[in-house]
Amino acid sequence: MIQFLVGFFTRIIKTIFFLEATRKFTFKNDNLGKLKHMQERFTNFRIIKDIFPFLWAKEEKVRSLFLISFSLILVSIFLNLSIPLILKEVVSTLSAPDRSMTYQLSLLLVTYGIIWTLSQTIQQIRQIIMVTPLEKSVRLFCAKLFDHLHSLPMKFHLDRKTGAITNALERAQNGFPNIFWGLFLFVIPPIIEIIFASIILSYYYDIIYGFILIFIATVFIIFTLYSTEWATHFQTLSNDQQSETNANIVDSLLNFASVKYFNNKSYENLKCESHLRKREELLVKSLSSMEFVRIGQSFIIGCGLVWLTYTAGKQTFLSVYNVSDFILINGYVLQFAAPLSFMGFIARDIRKSLNDFASIMEIYNTKSLIAHPNKSFVLAKQVDxxxxxxxxxxxxxxxxxxxxxxxxxxxxxxxxxxxxxxxxxxxxxxxxxxxxxxxxxxxxxxxxxxxxxxxxxxxxxxxxxxxxxxxxxxxxxxxxxxxxxxxxxxxxxxxxxxxxxxxxxxxxxxxxxxxxxxxxxxxxxxxxxxxxxxxxxxxxxxxxxxxxxxxxxxxxxxxxxxxxxxxxxxxxxxxxxxxxxxxxxxxxxxxxxxxxxxxxxxxxxxxxxxxxxxxxxxxxxxxxxxxxxxx
Ligand SMILES: Nc1ncnc2c1ncn2[C@@H]1O[C@H](COP(=O)(O)OP(=O)(O)OP(=O)(O)O)[C@@H](O)[C@H]1O
Ligand SMILES: [Mg+2]
The missing domain is CATH 3.40.50.300 (P-loop containing nucleotide triphosphate hydrolases)
Known part of the structure; x- marks a missing residue:
């Protein structure tokens, strides 16, 4: 067994080194330097900062709808935190049966059910409400981007391949909601919940529980940030290659007549195949590196789970705490295992979307040739x-x-x-x-x-x-x-x-x-x-x-x-x-x-x-x- 585990981990480490080595190699050799240079300049923070005004738009009640969604998020955080607390009370009442407590027990059980149902329903409702302002923001952004594309200098359009722009636009349309949907619903709420849960655990029991919860969450977040950054390099390369591939396909199809005039179908096929092959190789690397990140995330959550349940179980066994306390501590641990693991998944998605967004933000931030198109001198209707x-x-x-x-x-x-x-x-x-x-x-x-x-x-x-x-x-x-x-x-x-x-x-x-x-x-x-x-x-x-x-x-x-x-x-x-x-x-x-x-x-x-x-x-x-x- 030990031999198998050692072999398994050695293989993982070797593969990570192999992927890292190929990443460096590909970076040195890639001929898509232009796009890469653009993307590196745009930090993720800058992207969020640039698109934030569209989220916080005054138009069409976008702001108020977001505020309603945020309030619902807070309510659902409160409900989620109270579920293990009520369960603890239920277990504690059940462990010392007392006839005089029947009414209280029924009330607790009904409240437990109601709160659980409410928490689930509110989670869905906040999603329904969030989708409206989010999609409105996407529309506002895309309309502005379209307008901007038309005001860009002729040189911009001549220098770029149409396929690459439409590809970037499509990715931006999907990326925009992905970033904020994930951030608002699946990243920020679990972090707030974990902070509150650690406060509750430290207050009622021992500071060690709060510490373990925060420690594991921090390790998880740091690992996720670094490892996804490593993995997104492959994704950037694969995105660039995908744009290049699409641009070439569009260019080839637009020139279908020339292809026929010069009988160059097989040449075009070879060119297309070579692009598709590069795309395939990079996509495989990109997807497998993401899976390695996932393995690491599960490992961290697993360690946290073992650490907390072991500590709480030992204290219960030594009668420091009773079973209801163990249920409460374990309840919080289990409650966060799933969102944390999901958060890792979402974090990768957000990173991917931010990465997709980089090239579109470069276009968005390209200055138009005409500095102030609307503020300048208005000409009379006749040429003199x-x-x-x-x-x-x-x-x-x-x-x-x-x-x-x-x-x-x-x-x-x-x-x-x-x-x-x-x-x-x-x-x-x-x-x-x-x-x-x-x-x-x-x-x-x-x-x-x-x-x-x-x-x-x-x-x-x-x-x-x-x-x-x-x-x-x-x-x-x-x-x-x-x-x-x-x-x-x-x-x-x-x-x-x-x-x-x-x-x-x-x-x-x-x-x-x-x-x-x-x-x-x-x-x-x-x-x-x-x-x-x-x-x-x-x-x-x-x-x-x-x-x-x-x-x-x-x-x-x-x-x-x-x-x-x-x-x-x-x-x-x-x-x-x-x-x-x-x-x-x-x-x-x-x-x-x-x-x-x-x-x-x-x-x-x-x-x-x-x-x-x-x-x-x-x-x-x-x-x-x-x-x-x-x-
Ligand atoms: N977008 C461009 N980028 C770079 N060079 C260009 C561009 N457009 C035109 N040129 C170059 O500028 C020069 C002048 O081009 P222009 O189109 O003004 O010529 P023209 O006198 O209209 O010719 P024709 O009679 O063939 O239409 C040409 O040598 C051309 O190659
Ligand atoms: Mg001319």
Missing amino acids: KIEFQNVSFGYESSRLVLKDVSFELHAGKTLAIVGPTGSGKSTISNLLFRFYNANAGTIFINNKDIQEVNIESLYNLLGIVPQDVTLFNTTIYENILYARPNALKEEVEEAIELAHLGSVLQRLPHHYDTVVGERGLKLSGGEKQRIAIARVLLKQPSLYIFDEATSSLDLSTEETIMNNITSIIKDSTSLIIAHRLSTVVNADEILVLNNGFVEERGTHTSLLKQQGFYASLWQTHEEAHKKPYAA
Whole structure:
């Protein structure tokens, strides 16, 4: 037997050392350093502190519901503590039967039953009440997080894989209630109960009983804290791997067409399998380390149980105490064995949830690009002037994409930006939308620095047909209506006509109720562009931005649409970015960008006269196309 026990414990210790060694190894080698770094920075305390305001929210009676639950928790603690005391009285009355005590005994027995039932019922009721404010807090938090995600800089979204964010969000949704449910119902109440029970035992019997109870609880808590921290390292690694795995799966599925174009299904399968394998290995380590923690917890509780019952049993045997006292002491011990062991289980769950929460809190604490989106200057509804003053900008610090760019665009005028691919044309519209901040120079709108204006009032002024049109996976009608959700049906239909979309819709079986597919993939490039044009026409912004708005259209459709657009925007201010120079010949000013610099500027005729870069671009264009809009 002894040999077996020694062998068993040696095996446990060896496995713990093995797991610890692999943990160190994996930490050195893991290539998910970024997420890890984030998680380490967020201590558990900081996470609780950050999410606490959502728990203690003034909205929707969250606070009062929590207060009711806490009061019920206190009542149930009181009831739980009184059960062994009543049982002691019952046993003591029964051990010295006395006819005159019959009434008292019946009263005690009935009270014992009532208190036990009440304690159980209140435990359930407090749970029912607690779930309401807790889920309200989860909703408030998730809504705020969603809002925050939309206000994060473009770079944040481009740097992250969608799968990883949705994965973290899902874990946060489950983690939030787990943390507080466990803490409020299964961690804090047993601790309070144990403190009171030790006071009662020390007061009525000997301080040793209170000491043993507190000592065992303390050892248990310290062990749980340290061992779960050790075990959560594996869980962190496994979480990261899980995010990475999901992100890769989502990325692969989003690119399903490319996978087919290049016949790379087996390559994708191999990649996915390798991720799944890593996930499996880490998950096994994570789960087994948690089980080792559980073994340790049971061992500590077992020791406490033996120590207390042995001490109390010996004293009873020596007639220092009578049987009813033994029942009381043993009652408290047994009463806490289950909650303590459960608390260990819950503590691991809380730790796991806190760990899950770390990456979401990093996102939540990422500063938005726009410091005070709502407090700043509110722009008037009309664009008077847009001005770029010596603007330089680079997506990365190592490379400038725009270099000392200056221009002015006055109300009612059209500015065209042309230039070779990658010269920085779309970047100008990205800066206007404040997706990024310029590194040097200033952008003014109505003579106000764009950094100081209210972002919503800025968005109200701008309307864009972007170079890459993305659509919501809903109907064509709803995609167009998105520009102005309160627009009338007739207005949407008018926008459809102007964007030359009617003929396209005729061909579709469900007309404008056709669902466009994920990111609009069920439509052709030209069809998507026409929807984008209809959308911007419906919005009727004060400044129109067309970024290669007709690049996917055939020449005759382009001509018709451009005619429509020109007549609509003739009194508006517009910025036209185009490769096809024929679309910009009528602009009031043309800015020729080359490698981030403004190479030339002027009207079409003056630029041709200069015989410079624009003239050579025009010549190439002329050779390739017929000139539908020549001045
Ligand atoms: N989010 C980004 N992060 C890093 N670099 C970027 C990013 N977006 C664009 N770039 C780089 O900035 C440069 C300018 O890009 P931009 O989209 O402004 O070019 P463009 O003139 O609109 O080209 P095109 O005519 O092909 O649309 C390019 O070299 C591009 O690779
Ligand atoms: Mg572009």
